[in-house]
Amino acid sequence: MNLVIRPVEVRDARAIHRIHLQEQVMPYILSLPSDRIDQLEERYRKLGNNHHEFVAESDGEVVGHAGLVQMSGRRSHTGMFYIAVDAAHHGCGIGTALLTKILDLADHWLMLERVELGVLVTNLRAKALYERFGFVVEGKKTGAIRSAGRFVDEVLMSRLRPNGLLSDVDRTKDHSAPCDEGAKRVTE
Numbered sequence: 561m562n563l564v565i566r567p568v569e570v571r572d573a574r575a576i577h578r579i580h581l582q583e584q585v586m587p588y589i590l591s592l593p594s595d596r597i598d599q600l601e602e603r604y605r606k607l608g609n610n611h612h613e614f615v616a617e618s619d620g621e622v623v624g625h626a627g628l629v630q631m632s633g634r635r636s637h638t639g640m641f642y643i644a645v646d647a648a649h650h651g652c653g654i655g656t657a658l659l660t661k662i663l664d665l666a667d668h669w670l671m672l673e674r675v676e677l678g679v680l681v682t683n684l685r686a687k688a689l690y691e692r693f694g695f696v697v698e699g700k701k702t703g704a705i706r707s708a709g710r711f712v713d714e715v716l717m718s719r720l721r722p723n724g725l726l727s728d729v730d731r732t733k734d735h736s737a738p739c740d741e742g743a744k745r746v747t748e
């Protein structure tokens with residue numbers, strides 16, 4: 561398999577649309593059965609500067625995509641991650657390759673301190689992949705997403721930049737206490 565990870569192009573919309581509609585993919589992402597290719601093309605035509613997306617091409621065929629949206633203002637040190645891989649290629653390392661590329665961008669080029677994501681509690685494969693890359697669970701949103709006729713809980717996960725400004729925060733501690741403990745000076 562010749563795997564190439566490259567920036568997304570408008571012409572990739574058709575392949576990404578096909579992946580989104582697969583029955584092993586759609587329940588876990590925010591797509592709808594009625595989503596149209598022209599909507600995706602329009603989205604890629606207008607992708608903002610803070611929106612970074614790659615596709616994985618295996619032997620010339622687009623078999624997955626992943627993106628990172630850098631937040632703005634006082635959240636500009638954080639980014640939101642998303643990913644989808646062609647079901648015919650699940651378990652072949654495509655997700656690993658895409659996530660590696662995104663985290664290199666986040667760590668070494670954008671130098672984001674936090675990468676965040678939401679994953680359905682039922683999505684064990686994705687959760688295992690994220691945990692392998694150092695993401696930890698931060699919370700759960702009850703019934704946050706409708707999926708195939710059910711309200712499903714969404715688990716919130718994040719990964720802090722290795723050796724970054726937040727990397728010495730003790731993530732096992734409960735930071736919900738009403739005091740200054742959850743705060744970290746950026747100048748430290």
Ligand SMILES: CC(C)(COP(=O)(O)OP(=O)(O)OC[C@H]1O[C@@H](n2cnc3c(N)ncnc32)[C@H](O)[C@@H]1OP(=O)(O)O)[C@@H](O)C(=O)NCCC(=O)NCCS
Pocket residue numbers: 584585586588589643644645646649650651652653654655656657678679680683684685686688689692
């Ligand atoms: C989640 C997803 C992106 C992973 O992509 P992938 O190309 O299959 O990922 P990889 O092959 O690199 O790695 C998958 C890992 O999950 C493991 N895995 C597979 N099935 C699993 C399961 N049921 N439970 C736990 N782990 C599982 C594999 O063993 C592998 O880990 P390993 O490399 O340590 O063996 C892909 O399955 C996908 O697109 N799913 C549908 C859409 C989706 O869920 N998107 C994410 C929304 S948050």
